[in-house]
């Protein structure tokens with residue numbers, strides 16, 4: 001069985017044919033020569049001649065944390081070292097695509113990882129035939145230059161973070177010091193000699209040439225001198241279990257130098273034969289028919305079965321990559337484990353995944369995952385975040401940050417794509433240009449959107465089933481995915497904005513994406529609803545999807561723009577995310593029905609019969625003089641026109657914008673942008689129209705006043721004030737707040753019965769008052785006197801408080 005696995009690995013990974021190995025019978029596991037006295041002496045000499053380097057300060061701190069850590073899960077060091085070995089193998093295999101000679105021949109060309117244990121000396125060795133490191137690489141990579149993730153890792157650790165995360169910060173190598181007191185890294189790069197890096201984690205490391213050691217030909221061997229507290233790793237069975245666990249998704253064969261007991265037939269020695277004869281003679285009387293058989297056996301050479309220990313490389317992983325297996329043969333558990341190995345998050349569970357084979361114009365296999373949560377500050381870093389889908393070409397790893405595999409709005413997906421259509425021996429740049437890549441991208445997007453749609457469907461099914469069950473009072477809510485309920489809401493919470501960005505950015509998938517959109521509406525309560533659900537609830541004859549955008553759904557529900565719509569029981573979508581303005585700018589229809597902004601001038605609230613039309617025409621005629629007058633009062637630059645409204649019920653007026661200009665909400669958002677240059681966008685501002693409610697007493701009263709005297713100044717002021725108030729209520733910011741305030745105060749003044757003449761006194765008092773009290777004046781006024789004044793003023797206020805104001809009197 002092992003042989004089959006190894007063969008299939010050779011095939012699937014395009015490895016050179018496996019050289020048959022005869023099991024080796026050796027007395028012990030001691031197969032390296034590096035601990036022999038002669039080798040030790042040579043090493044000592046070389047070490048003495050080596051160069052000593054100090055660890056970079058941050059690396060030092062990191063190592064301190066690791067060495068002194070009480071972290072119990074020390075096993076992770078093996079995962080990190082195997083992962084490094086696998087990366088190094090990926091690198092050399094990638095380079096060999098353009099230059100096959102780089103791999104060398106025979107054993108050197110084998111892309112594999114080998115692990116060996118020297119139990120006696122407690123030395124664990126991990127060897128790969130990867131790219132190896134030059135002297136400079138060793139110095140740079142393992143100590144003198146801190147990786148970019150080092151400080152973030154230190155920060156996390158300070159906050160009590162989990163050491164398990166080490167791999168994600170790009171400092172996984174140092175986890176070896178969880179189990180080691182000394183580590184030697186022997187490495188051979190094609191362009192350099194063989195070097196040894198060695199450190200006891202005492203603040204420094206030494207690098208020396210490995211002139212006498214066994215040549216690695218190419219690759220890296222890490223020799224771990226296990227600490228006393230880590231002697232559990234000097235156990236073959238433990239190692240076997242660990243390596244199996246961590247190597248499951250490594251695409252290179254990993255073998256362990258392992259012993260096993262085998263039965264062996266050995267000739268029986270003479271002494272034993274004599275003993276046997278004595279025993280036979282004792283039993284002579286008992287001999288029966290068996291005698292004859294024994295006579296026959298005597299002719300054969302005598303042998304016996306004994307146990308023997310055989311040492312050999314034992315393959316520990318099935319290197320057939322998960323994505324090459326048929327989806328029906330892969331249990332969910334394996335998908336989760338594969339995700340964990342891809343993301344280096346050993347505890348993480350993806351929200352969902354899709355595994356598929358694409359055939360036809362382009363052939364590829366892929367597994368895409370939706371992580372349970374979006375990356376931190378996902379939307380802040382939207383344009384800089386790196387992609388996380390690995391690209392393989394015919395099982396050869398090419399890149400894990402290929403930009404053109406998925407559009408930006410799906411950048412949160414993780415996984416792998418392995419294509420048979422892309423060429424192997426071209427540069428990354430050429431690959432990026434390849435026409436097949438576009439097709440791959442197109443199909444990946446479709447599959448990803450299908451996967452998201454499925455979450456929503458399962459969720460819906462489950463909710464429906466749940467509801468039915470609730471009615472039937474059944475305890476069985478069994479759904480395919482036990483966690484399906486509420487899953488789409490979770491997805492939406494994490495990635496809803498990404499879907500909206502998709503609607504804006506990806507015209508070819510806009511319809512698909514619109515189906516994934518979730519919104520709040522006047523009828524959805526606290527829940528989210530889909531556009532499909534909205535359409536299914538549309539009233540007979542309703543042709544449009546009504547929406548309004550603003551800051552909160554509570555505020556929008558109160559908006560004058562939707563008064564009539566709500567009164568007539570039309571469902572209104574409430575868009576409250578700033579990005580929604582851009583979404584509705586791109587998404588103009590759904591299911592052949594147009595979106596209608598309730599704040600735009602062209603809103604039609606349902607169909608009206610002939611009677612209603614006639615009546616409206618008459619009202620328009622009746623208000624013609626007023627609307628004309630009002631427009632003149634406001635001025636042409638302020639409003640495009642003043643019209644009788646069809647959308648208002650209780651509110652006297654609203655200010656609507658033209659169909660193709662910005663809405664009030666969009667104006668607000670643009671103003672809020674720190675870098676926005678208002679003048680540049682002036683042409684985008686929607687033209688404004690004041691709509692008046694012909695049934696409102698305020699409007700009727702104004703109409704009567706204007707009819708009596710069109711030059712009445714107070715009527716003009718009222719008209720301006722009503723307009724400005726409508727602007728505010730309609731969500732606009734005032735261009736001239738000072739004028740508005742002055743008008744409003746005047747009204748209040750009149751209301752409170754304050755005479756305009758009283759202001760003269762205030763102005764005079766202000767003029768008399770010195771700007772700042774002079775020093776002499778301050779000195780003249782005793783502090784306690786000032787206090788008395790304040791107190792008396794306060795007393796007056798308190799006294800006055802008992803008296804009802806004019807407003808209160810009126811109310812009373």
Ligand SMILES: Nc1ncnc2c1ncn2[C@@H]1O[C@H](COP(=O)(O)OP(=O)(O)OP(=O)(O)O)[C@@H](O)[C@H]1O
Pocket residue numbers: 080083084085087088128130131132133141142166167168169170171172173174219220
């Ligand atoms: N077996 C190896 N062969 C070649 N280079 C290696 C090997 N192990 C480590 N290195 C080099 O040392 C560097 C540091 O390794 P380390 O494990 O600390 O970080 P990393 O591999 O970049 O990130 P991660 O920990 O996430 O795997 C690697 O980037 C790599 O260049």
